[in-house]
Amino acid sequence: MKHKKALIGNISYLYFLLTLCLILFACISVIIGVADITVGDIINIIGAKLKLVPLSESISKGQETIVWNLRIPRILMALLTGINLAITGAVYQSLFRNDMADPYMLGVSSGASLGAAMGFILGGFLPVWAFVGAMLANGLVISLSGIKGKVSPIRLLLSGLAINYFFSALLSYIRIQSEDKQLAVFVWGMGSLNAASYKRVGILLAITVPILCLFFVYRKELNLLLMGEEAAKAMGVDVSKVRKRLLVASSILIATNVAFTGTIGFVGLIIPHMVRLLFGSNYKRTLPLCGFFGMYFVLFCDDLARAVSSKGEVPLGIVTALFGAPYFMYLIYKERRRES
């Protein structure tokens, strides 16, 4: 632990540095995209939108739209998604004391997909349907595993798996049975930030802020939960209450995120692992660090997706896996080498 502490040095200094770099990174990200817009034009557009300078004549309506209505909300969405997934993943890994826990494990993603498909058939605003589906799946898992009495992590995990299988199967069945070609190819599964807009960013932000605050408040409890249920209780943690609150809060957070972006795998599983590998288990440190790394990672992947996308949009979920997995494997490999 000693060298790990040394590694991070003064922690608030590190956070400051990370924030600074993140802002820089986000700014650079605005430049990336298929449309050819110069940095000067971008600055001019943003300046004009903020009513600082007049809009240059040479800038077309399309370019204005691209920078202000496509790229910027998309970057904001990437940041929110990154922080939400990584932090929720970290929270789940403590709540369930299982290294394979990820934010979608309680049925959120399959529920959202099924909900979206239902919305597709019955009509309506898809994100709302997806949200309802996600909450339904999640609620089913939590209530069947016993929200009233003791919430047992292993029971939650298993019911989550079962519900995931069930909902996915139901979706596949509906797809197969439907002769509708559109439904057959309808894929909610692979996440994408394509539809990001200020409205969505706003809604997600409004949900993200209070819930992440809650998670930050519960950092101490998350640490204690790692010591086991009985020990946590003996030290004064109301284990059931904490579990329930965190479960409900994370469900809402992830359901909303999934409703807006679809399922973006890997982030919520791997970022917390990476952070723990590098900085240890203490949630006081790892929770904010997970947030930072999650944002960096998703933003980086989305930049990649946008950079290579001249031939069509590559879903973000694919990029996160294609770039995250090899790096993660490398980390594991290095860890092994170091150990032996």
Add this chain to the structure above:
Amino acid sequence: MKHKKALIGNISYLYFLLTLCLILFACISVIIGVADITVGDIINIIGAKLKLVPLSESISKGQETIVWNLRIPRILMALLTGINLAITGAVYQSLFRNDMADPYMLGVSSGASLGAAMGFILGGFLPVWAFVGAMLANGLVISLSGIKGKVSPIRLLLSGLAINYFFSALLSYIRIQSEDKQLAVFVWGMGSLNAASYKRVGILLAITVPILCLFFVYRKELNLLLMGEEAAKAMGVDVSKVRKRLLVASSILIATNVAFTGTIGFVGLIIPHMVRLLFGSNYKRTLPLCGFFGMYFVLFCDDLARAVSSKGEVPLGIVTALFGAPYFMYLIYKERRRES
């Protein structure tokens, strides 16, 4: 444990009973299907094929094919798939000491899917491609997590997850990029016993028998591994060797099975859990019982799939989830009630 022992009574008597019922069940299953063939005709066809009676004139070539070349191999395939998945799932849950372990966790299914897709594009016999893909993914996981040195379960789990994400993403990417109608429809993921044939049953059987024997030989080691690595070593288990052998054997088994049937989820995860819930952890009992329950379950699900298939073939993977998940949830719910 006392009442659990009472529950199963004389264990070899139970096995005998289970075998008997299974044979009966398999026979009844031959009757099920969309084509209208009477029981008499079926008996006649089978008798004729076994050269016991002459084939009745009223039986068409098609009916003969349906009973002898479609239904019977399919039932045999169901039995093999059931026993393989359930037993491998049980083995993995001990090897990794993780309740979420399932036979596809080391990358087999995504590897097979990618392999099959490659075969689809490049041409060739798909099962061979799928097998190669599965073995490749699996080999990558095992070798990166350190087959040479100590094999660490958690490292295996995590690399398995990473490889699964990576290969699935690659597959999605190829699909999106090609959007070849054929490839888009081509779903290797959802397992089905549609393509069962005697040749395949034969090959799978030839691989299943020695590997299941190996698993049975290693039942005692699996028990000891549950006590932790160091304790197992102190009692004389060559942990690394056992792990490696079981990993390689199960990889070959599951890769072959996936190559022939596709991914049939839920079975390998849930059957072992159910058996342990009912009969405790001792692999001496649970391994054979997992085998039996796996066979019953998959056969039952495939019967269902065939019974409802007049409106179209429903992939087996969907049926296993649609019928298994609610029952499993019910078990969990009951367990919870009993506990509190």
Add this chain to the structure above:
Amino acid sequence: GSKNQGDQTAPSTSPEVSAEVTSQPEQTADEAFNVTITDSTGTEITLTKKPERIVSLAPSTTEILCALGLEDKMVGRTKYCNYPESITALPEVGGTSNPNVEAIVDLNPDLVVGATHVSEEVIGKLREVGINVAFLNEQENFEGTYSAIEKVGMLTGTDEKAAEVVAEMKQKVADLEIALQGLNLTELPKVYYATGFGESDYGAGGDTFIGEIIHLAGATNIAQEISGWSISKEQIADGDPDIIIVPSGVNMAADMATTDFYKDLRAVKEGKVYEIDGDSISRQGPRVADALVEMAQKIHPELAK
């Protein structure tokens, strides 16, 4: 948002075409152009100017646009839009289901036409930034195809040309009907249209467009009972098809002859596995009528010519 219930392809649901022409375009002068239609998402699209920069998000709409003589007004296409061949010179905006929004916006289109596969999100996003998107997810049958052509015609001010194209198609169908009149309805050949085989079997069910084409071409579909595309080997064996038809270009006919189970099917043994142009039969464009004729010729070489 998605409000495309009812007007979808399912024959079980309301067969009415939801797109209603609420105001006839005046075709006298370009400056007086004003048209409003309701598309499959229930959205009203009003154009006050004849579209000059059109992006097509589906091979079928591309074919329709080109058939209406609008090739020179198109500025973007998907990478699957490959007919007519000259269209491949246009810039791509990606695939059908998930095209690149930024690339589309960058083309400054005044109309985007899409069909079936385009994701809701892309449509929603394009509309949000003020681009006209007509999403034509019509019924998957001839009626739906005609209506798609007519709607594109209205939107682009080429109603007359559209009517012409539709009439031509109708004529082809009618001609075929006449040619096939002499068939013995109790002894129609049994046909199976396979799109995939081997590990899993996929064939055109009774409620698919291709199912309708098989029916119109004077044959019995062995997968008539099936809804959708997934079929089992037992059903194929039980159906015992006289003729198997497969899309061309992927070597399916040859592969079938060497694959277990299929090689023992009567149709395969008798060499009655025919290929048909996969693109024209699966795209809801002007070429489906040709596909129908081609299908009929394969099934009844003696009658339809």
Add this chain to the structure above:
Amino acid sequence: MICIRNLSYEKSHKTILNSISFQFEEGKTYGIIGPNGAGKSTLLKHMMNLIVPPKNTIFYEDKDIRNFHVKDYAKKVSFVFQENTRQVDFSVYEMLLMGKYTEMDLWGNLSKEVEEEVVELLKELQILHLKDQPINTLSGGEAQKVFIGRALLQNTPLLLLDEPTSMLDMHNSIELMHCIERLKAKRHLTIVMVLHDLNLALQSCQELLLMEEGKIIMSGTPQEMVQGIELQRVYHQKLHLIEEAGQSYIVPRLF
């Protein structure tokens, strides 16, 4: 302080606690002794509310402990388990801070003095040099001291210790008893500890409870305990008592 009235507990049709009644007085040190499987740990877990007792059986200052909020109860009673999980990579310092959970503000921050208090305790337990070592690398006895330290930092009036000295060496056991004695003097602590080492129990406790098969079969001062015959009966063992300087020592005699 804490009062138990007719507490019974059954599990799998086996009576584990059999109508236990006892009144623990404030400011005293109690030792619970008894053979393996007597129900000592089970009793302590009930007193800690970890196994929720039936209604109206255990009272803390006349209030049924079931009615306490978990956090409030953790301000009253702290507990060191017989067996502790330590498969985490928290440092010793981080582990100890956990004991301060009840004093943390919403964001998990603690007052400035706490750091000093922790360092003070680390010194007292002689594990200051291990401050930054992850606890999954500690030796059994070192870890044991960390867990005891964590409970001590809870600053509760009542302390339940389940075999606190089981992995400690002689010096550390004695030091621990001294430490507890000092704290007791300072904070008017009540202590209930399960001990297998009878000599430690005799010297450090003011009252001993002898348990057997789920019952408290005798309680009294150490002197009463060694003079009674119950002890010998329960342990199926002739006890060898040595008197020195007014103190009785029990020595095991193997042969």
Add this chain to the structure above:
Amino acid sequence: MICIRNLSYEKSHKTILNSISFQFEEGKTYGIIGPNGAGKSTLLKHMMNLIVPPKNTIFYEDKDIRNFHVKDYAKKVSFVFQENTRQVDFSVYEMLLMGKYTEMDLWGNLSKEVEEEVVELLKELQILHLKDQPINTLSGGEAQKVFIGRALLQNTPLLLLDEPTSMLDMHNSIELMHCIERLKAKRHLTIVMVLHDLNLALQSCQELLLMEEGKIIMSGTPQEMVQGIELQRVYHQKLHLIEEAGQSYIVPRLF
């Protein structure tokens, strides 16, 4: 029997074992004593090959233990850990059978006599009534006896015990020592055990090793040990020795 030559072990830049050399003779009972964190458990783990020692440092009957196959070594040496995982639902009987792993045939079957042997041992350890109880429901001491029993069933000539009596009551501790003594007489056993209870060590061991900070700083008979000053120095404690019937007893004196 087992011979250690200049064994050192470092971890995280900390010397945990410091050039240890010792020759364990066949048929004797050795006790390792020393304060917490002295490196006792680490030494035992090296001897069990669980931490693989450097080449040519530990020899079992003149063969480097690194060259033993795991299974063969488990026929020679058995080990009871200081801390044991028991979060499984195996019954006590099933747990004990695990000790017979090296004697199982390919399919995991054992000879008929083993059942009797196990029942015999259960009686000897006085846990016959727990035969079918899952070990995750046992009390600490009961479980400890099961783990010891499992090691005893391995029937090895060398037995390594890390604080075997840490959770046992007085009677069970003494009974365990008797049991080991009997087995030793019967099977010519060599025993190395880590003990914190000095009186038990003095009475049951023929030779004691005193460890401190990774070194064996003294070894000798119990008599030599109590007479030397090393013990007092290591434990920072004045030892109170009481002589009775030719036997020295160390009594803790708290105040």
